Amino acid sequence: MSDTSRVVQIFLKRPMIRVALVLSVLSVLVASHLRITLSRLGDASSNLRVITQEAWPPDFSVVTDRASWAYPPCELQTDWMCSPAVVGMTQTLEIAFLATILGMVLSLPLAAASATNLAPPLMAQSIRQLLAALRVLPSLIWALIFVILVGIGPLAGVLAMTMYSVGYLGKLQYEALEGVSREPLEVARTMGLPRWQVARFFAIPEAANSLLSQMLFMFEYNVRHGSVVGLVGAGGIGWYMQYYLEPFKLYDRVLALIIVMYVVVIAIDQVSLRIRRRFIEDEPMRPKWKQVFLPWTDG
């Protein structure tokens, strides 16, 4: 056997190499089925050059100039407070906030009724199916549905994000409730308490830190997705982006809005991460909200 064929054999014996080869072949086949060709990537690069030229430098007048066409109308006197960036981002945050609160209020009882350690098996399975059905549609599709039902504006965004939050939070919550220690629940059952009291006074307080952490995570998620649902008319900063994209193609203003959104989302992620860390880490005492929002008052 020649040295080359021996090297190839040794090479092919490695499981990682074999997996990589199979995945490469599959990728080429799938790309060919989707008619993805390198020439089309070449077209993309020329389009990218055009967009970059038109988008750079970003036009930050979206942060300073009044958006007289804002919906709902902005009645503040200061121009920058009624600018597309401030109005749009505020709406996105408001939509995310309302959707998270509504989602939490609706999902918590559903989660308790679908946790197998708290609810009868048939009820738990039925409600899990309902929660799964709510998660099947992404928030963008929910937004399309609610724009048709209630018209363009933030209400459609709030309803769309609420639907998705219920499905998503519900799943996280029933998993957290199923993870609580068995013993407090057995104490409650021995007392003869009904299921709802076992959930309300024993399981939910026991899982409170996880539930609060999940709610903050959902808020983060809703802020990020709040910008997407705006693209189909469900309010928020995405709606203002869409206004500049179609029909004006003002890419420099869109880029400025994207930068504003990026800064806000990163800031919220960081704040939320710090708050969540205080809930999920095994600390001897539950953190107080005062300590969370005013950390300099510690001690």
Next chain:
Amino acid sequence: MSEQILSVNSAAIGFDDVEPLIEGVELRLREGEIVGLTGRSGIGKTTLIRTCAGLIPPLSGSISFAGAPLGDKARGEVGLIPQRLGLIQHQTVGYNVLMGALPRAKWYQSAFSLPSAEMRESTRNAVEAVGLQDKILTSVNSLSGGQQRRVAIARAMVQSPKLVLADECLGELDAETAKGIINLLRDLANDGTSILIVDHNPVRARTFCDRVLQLRGKRLVELGDEEQDATPALPVLRRPEQ
């Protein structure tokens, strides 16, 4: 004559019909009586306690509570202190003790989290009785093992049940702390509550229990006075002979 609170009749206990953990269990508890349950680790003490609590059905035989089937017991008549106490983590001492009063709360009091004056008063009294009045707003996570046991007993005191099932609630406590917990249990029994308590230390159980039962093999037997005195608290380690 005092009322018979718990009665286990010819019961097989465990999870497998073919191979139960304990067979032919005969157990009677009278009002105000403290009965100790001993036996080596893994023999089925906790399973027996959970069966008496109604959490696991007996494989055969029957369990009655105050003359009626165990399933018919009224709310709050049976209290459980599990091995790891079953306290609600990250909640205060006051919250955990107040949970003992929940069985007698009216629906609107529990639905709107509005405990009655009597519930709050009995919680304060129980917390004072176990000596934790200065910790009432402290999270149970920051308490010592002995203090956490006091919280679990205070919860049972607020519940004022007819029967308390305590699984190793003396645990690995030092003698002084264990004595304090035993005194609390005795106070509870003096008020008419029957107590079935698991203690891995038969000599200690003998000092405060009215009777001591032991699980041997698959049988539950009652220890006579001589046997109780002869049973070592801990296995005696012998020095190998030279």
